[in-house]
Amino acid sequence: MYAQMVKSTGKGVMSRADMSPEDAAFQDRIDAGEKIEPKDWMPEGYRKTLIRQIGQHAHSEIVGQLPEGNWITRAPTLERKAILLAKVQDEAGHGLYLYGAAETLGISRDEMTRMLLDGRMKYSSIFNYPTLTWADMGAVGWLVDGAAIMNQVPLQRTSFGPYSRAMIRICKEESFHQRQGFDIMMKMAKGTPQQKAMAQDALNRFWFPSLMMFGPSDKDSVHSAQSMAWRIKMNTNDELRQKFVDQTVPQADYLGLRVPDENLKWNADKGGYDFSEPDWEEFFEVLKGNGPCNVDRLAARNAAWDNGAWVRDGLMAHAEKKRARKTAAE
Ligand code: BYC
Numbered sequence: 364m365y366a367q368m369v370k371s372t373g374k375g376v377m378s379r380a381d382m383s384p385e386d387a388a389f390q391d392r393i394d395a396g397e398k399i400e401p402k403d404w405m406p407e408g409y410r411k412t413l414i415r416q417i418g419q420h421a422h423s424e425i426v427g428q429l430p431e432g433n434w435i436t437r438a439p440t441l442e443r444k445a446i447l448l449a450k451v452q453d454e455a456g457h458g459l460y461l462y463g464a465a466e467t468l469g470i471s472r473d474e475m476t477r478m479l480l481d482g483r484m485k486y487s488s489i490f491n492y493p494t495l496t497w498a499d500m501g502a503v504g505w506l507v508d509g510a511a512i513m514n515q516v517p518l519q520r521t522s523f524g525p526y527s528r529a530m531i532r533i534c535k536e537e538s539f540h541q542r543q544g545f546d547i548m549m550k551m552a553k554g555t556p557q558q559k560a561m562a563q564d565a566l567n568r569f570w571f572p573s574l575m576m577f578g579p580s581d582k583d584s585v586h587s588a589q590s591m592a593w594r595i596k597m598n599t600n601d602e603l604r605q606k607f608v609d610q611t612v613p614q615a616d617y618l619g620l621r622v623p624d625e626n627l628k629w630n631a632d633k634g635g636y637d638f639s640e641p642d643w644e645e646f647f648e649v650l651k652g653n654g655p656c657n658v659d660r661l662a663a664r665n666a667a668w669d670n671g672a673w674v675r676d677g678l679m680a681h682a683e684k685k686r687a688r689k690t691a692a693e
Pocket residue numbers: 415416419420421423424425427428454485486487488489507508511514575576577578579583584585586587590596600650
């Protein structure tokens with residue numbers, strides 16, 4: 364059985380012997396590659412893990428609009444502005460599909476939002492880094508969306524139906540995002556020496572934070588083993604990180620840029636690059652709220668929530684009036 368073959372990383376996997384008959388029947392469905400739909404029976408841990416992961420993913424899409432939104436008014440041309448605006452709007456859409464998928468598990472979007480705003484739910488560490496120059500728009504599209512795609516393409520086959528269907532559409536749009544980022548990098552890297560230096564600087568700052576997006580190393584990953592047994596995750600964090608490095612280094616070479624890692628070296632035996640681990644201490648500090656932009660990001664989301672209260676109240680009052688009118692007419 365697939366579930367029993369999964370190597371235990373961090374926390375282990377529930378063994379067959381410890382499973383209730385319902386748990387075992389559920390695991391059989393997962394092992395047979397069946398999709399789980401919202402009204403199907405599911406273990407509480409499966410439901411909670413999905414709410415945590417899909418909710419965190421949705422929040423990442425929403426908070427992820429902030430570092431790029433920062434550059435919409437300062438894009439260098441009208442065309443770049445229109446493209447960036449469309450990309451940022453796509454991220455809002457991704458957040459909405461994902462909140463919708465999580466809501467099928469019995470939690471409301473309002474509740475998830477409250478949990479983001481008071482720090483009970485996370486969003487991706489990457490969005491706690493600032494976007495300082497226009498070249499950062501290139502690096503974010505190329506590296507951040509590139510890492511997101513690497514993680515999300517396998518999630519199209521994840522076991523929970525609504526999540527896997529949301530990922531199919533999201534991945535199509537992410538491919539466009541990554542290409543627009545690479546296109547900005549190409550223009551900058553092949554431009555003036557000053558533009559090339561900006562592109563290199565953006566790569567220097569975004570390289571290791573992008574590697575952190577895949578989560579802690581497998582030995583420190585708390586959820587990977589059980590999430591893989593349930594086919595919520597299809598790969599370990601380290602597997603995806605390695606694939607990302609192997610895909611991205613030749614792209615940096617093509618741009619004529621240098622990946623900021625002295626230990627980066629092709630390893631013919633493993634058929635992939637050896638590379639330095641990110642600074643995990645920094646990663647866990649960012650997760651605790653101590654990254655360069657954590658305070659700003661949460662302040663911006665809290666302000667958006669507070670400033671939008673009148674819109675939500677107005678919509679609720681309108682819906683209530685409509686309902687009352689309909690009841691009176693019946
Ligand atoms: N940032 O046991 P682990 C995007 C937490 S792209 C923050 O390995 P898991 C976008 C983890 O939650 C980004 N927290 O966890 C791109 C756990 O803490 P809790 C969004 C992280 O869940 C461009 C603890 O560390 N993509 O949206 O098995 C533009 C232990 O980790 C991070 C997704 O969310 C991190 N980087 O694996 C706009 C993809 N890494 O919850 C938007 C879906 C780990 O126990 N998510 N943690 O307190 C996943 O694939 C998995 O959740 C992860 C982590 C690979 C991220």
